Amino acid sequence: MAPEPEGVPPAGSTGDSGLPPEVGETVVTVGTFDGVHLGHRAVLEEIVERARRRRRASILVTFDRHPLTVVRPEDAPPLLTTPDEKKEILVQTGLDYVAFVRFTREVSRLSPEAFVRGYLVGRFRVRELVIGYDHGFGRGRSGDIETLRTLGRELGFDVDVVGEVRADGDEISSTRIRTAIAEGRIEDAVRGLGRPYSFEGPVVHGLGRGRDLGFPTANLEPPGGRKLLPPSGIYAVQASFRTKIRDGLLHVGPRPTFAGSPPSVELYVLDFDGDLYGERVRVEVLSRLRDVRPFASPEELVEQMRRDAEEGRAFFEARRSG
Numbered sequence: 001m002a003p004e005p006e007g008v009p010p011a012g013s014t015g016d017s018g019l020p021p022e023v024g025e026t027v028v029t030v031g032t033f034d035g036v037h038l039g040h041r042a043v044l045e046e047i048v049e050r051a052r053r054r055r056r057a058s059i060l061v062t063f064d065r066h067p068l069t070v071v072r073p074e075d076a077p078p079l080l081t082t083p084d085e086k087k088e089i090l091v092q093t094g095l096d097y098v099a100f101v102r103f104t105r106e107v108s109r110l111s112p113e114a115f116v117r118g119y120l121v122g123r124f125r126v127r128e129l130v131i132g133y134d135h136g137f138g139r140g141r142s143g144d145i146e147t148l149r150t151l152g153r154e155l156g157f158d159v160d161v162v163g164e165v166r167a168d169g170d171e172i173s174s175t176r177i178r179t180a181i182a183e184g185r186i187e188d189a190v191r192g193l194g195r196p197y198s199f200e201g202p203v204v205h206g207l208g209r210g211r212d213l214g215f216p217t218a219n220l221e222p223p224g225g226r227k228l229l230p231p232s233g234i235y236a237v238q239a240s241f242r243t244k245i246r247d248g249l250l251h252v253g254p255r256p257t258f259a260g261s262p263p264s265v266e267l268y269v270l271d272f273d274g275d276l277y278g279e280r281v282r283v284e285v286l287s288r289l290r291d292v293r294p295f296a297s298p299e300e301l302v303e304q305m306r307r308d309a310e311e312g313r314a315f316f317e318a319r320r321s322g
Contacts, residue, residue, distance in 0.1 A: 018099060019057070025127035027051040028120055030061040031135065032174075035080035036089045038194040039132065039165040039172040046162050047130045048094045057096040059124055062086070063103040069226075071108050077178055078228035080197070099124065112143025116151045128158045135161075167191040184231050184288045196238070196284035197230075199223045203276040206264065213298060215305050217251070217266040218276040220283070229265070234289045234308055236315045239267055240282040246272055247316045249308055250283060253292045257301050268305075270312060287315060 019026075027047045033040050044060065051058035064083060068076035081089065083100065090098050101107065101119065110118070115138050120126040129148060137143045145161060152159045165172050172192045180188040181197060189197050206219035222229060232253025239248045251266040267283065269276075289311055295301040 019059075019097065019125065023057045023097075024125065025054075026057045026059050026125045027054070027128045027130060028059045028061060028124055028126040029130045030120065030137065031132065032066060033060065033062050033086065033090075034066060034077075034174045035177055035193060036086060036093075037080075037172055037174065037177055037192050038167065039192075041093070041194065042165045043130060043132055043162045044090075044093045044095060046160070047128075050128060050130065050160075051096065054128070056127060058094075059097045059099060060090065060095055061099050061101060061119065061124060064100045065103050066226075067103050067108065070103055070105060076226070077175070079226045080174060080177060080181075080193075080228060082223070082225045082227055085198075109139055112138030112147050113151060114138075115143070116148070116155065121155050121157070126157045128160065130160045130162060133161050133163050178228060181228055181230055184233055186230065186235065186285055186288050190286070196286055198282055198284045199227055199229065200280060200282040201265070203267075203279050203281060205277065206266070213302050213305070215268055215302070215309075216273060217268045218279075218281065220265045220267055220281060222265050230285055230288070232263075232292045234292065235285050236287045236289055236312050237267070238284045238286065239269055240284075241276060241279045246270065247312065248272075248283075249289070249312050250285065251292070255292075257295045257298065268309075270309060270316075286319070289315075 027050045029043050029047050031040075031043075036044075047058045047060075050056075066076055066079065087098065107115075120129065129152065131145070131148065133145075135145060135148075138147075145159065148159045168191060170176065170192075177189045177192045180186070180192070186197065201221040201223050203218045204221045206217070211217075230252055235250040235252065237248050237250045239246050246269045248267055248269040251264065251268075254263045267281065289308060295304060
């Protein structure tokens with residue numbers, strides 16, 4: 001992946017791109033690509049294929065933060081993928097280069113023409129630009145497909161548009177996936193992403209109540225960086241740690257049975273009784289099983305946890321049997 005560029009080079013410049021000097025013409029796409037969902041993947045597959053056919057380099061030009069965190073912080077959405085998660089997913093796409101542009105106030109004020117001249121042409125040597133059908137860019141998203149086609153004719157690059165991608169009849173977008181996760185519709189989010197929704201964090205010390213109840217849980221430190229977590233509930237998940245993948249249940253939210261207990265993110269790994277303190281665990285959220293609710297006594301809670309474990313095992317058995 002290309003180093004993170006900073007600043008805007010002079011129009012027409014071929015330096016300061018992070019690209020090796022032997023890289024000539026390129027096939028480029030540009031955008032935030034939060035989630036790297038199936039719609040994004042369609043665009044990336046297109047530029048990789050076009051670049052291979054034409055013996056050019058394929059490049060995704062994206063940003064080191066969501067642009068709204070700079071332009072309108074109050075409207076900035078939570079993230080489906082942190083920058084590190086996005087890099088990890090993009091490595092699997094076959095792209096030759098990924099450039100993370102530092103998104104600043106200065107970048108946000110660039111006109112569409114200045115962005116195209118300074119970045120896409122001057123820095124990334126674009127010969128062919130492939131974008132999604134709803135792409136907007138430049139100051140106030142004032143640039144659109146026709147703007148790009150006009151600039152392409154002037155500056156010597158072609159513009160191709162990838163149409164919308166749908167899952168079960170619904171358009172796939174980062175906004176729709178965020179809404180699905182925020183509403184606990186995990187299966188809908190998974191269909192749009194084309195993979196499980198995941199997060200990771202270290203195991204930290206909790207109050208030890210789970211072990212006292214016979215259901216030892218690992219307390220996970222919630223992820224930072226504006227990462228979106230599912231709403232309060234009990235979820236069927238798979239947890240990755242120590243190179244293993246294990247089935248489990250996840251509690252997100254308050255613990256109303258125990259007055260005064262703070263909200264938590266707790267992982268119960270089915271059929272596992274080891275110590276995970278200090279481990280970093282990745283959790284793939286697969287399905288929401290129920291709401292968090294109070295119980296009259298710890299004994300009633302234990303009975304519900306037994307039922308949850310049975311439901312979780314049935315879920316994983318059905319999932320594996322197809």
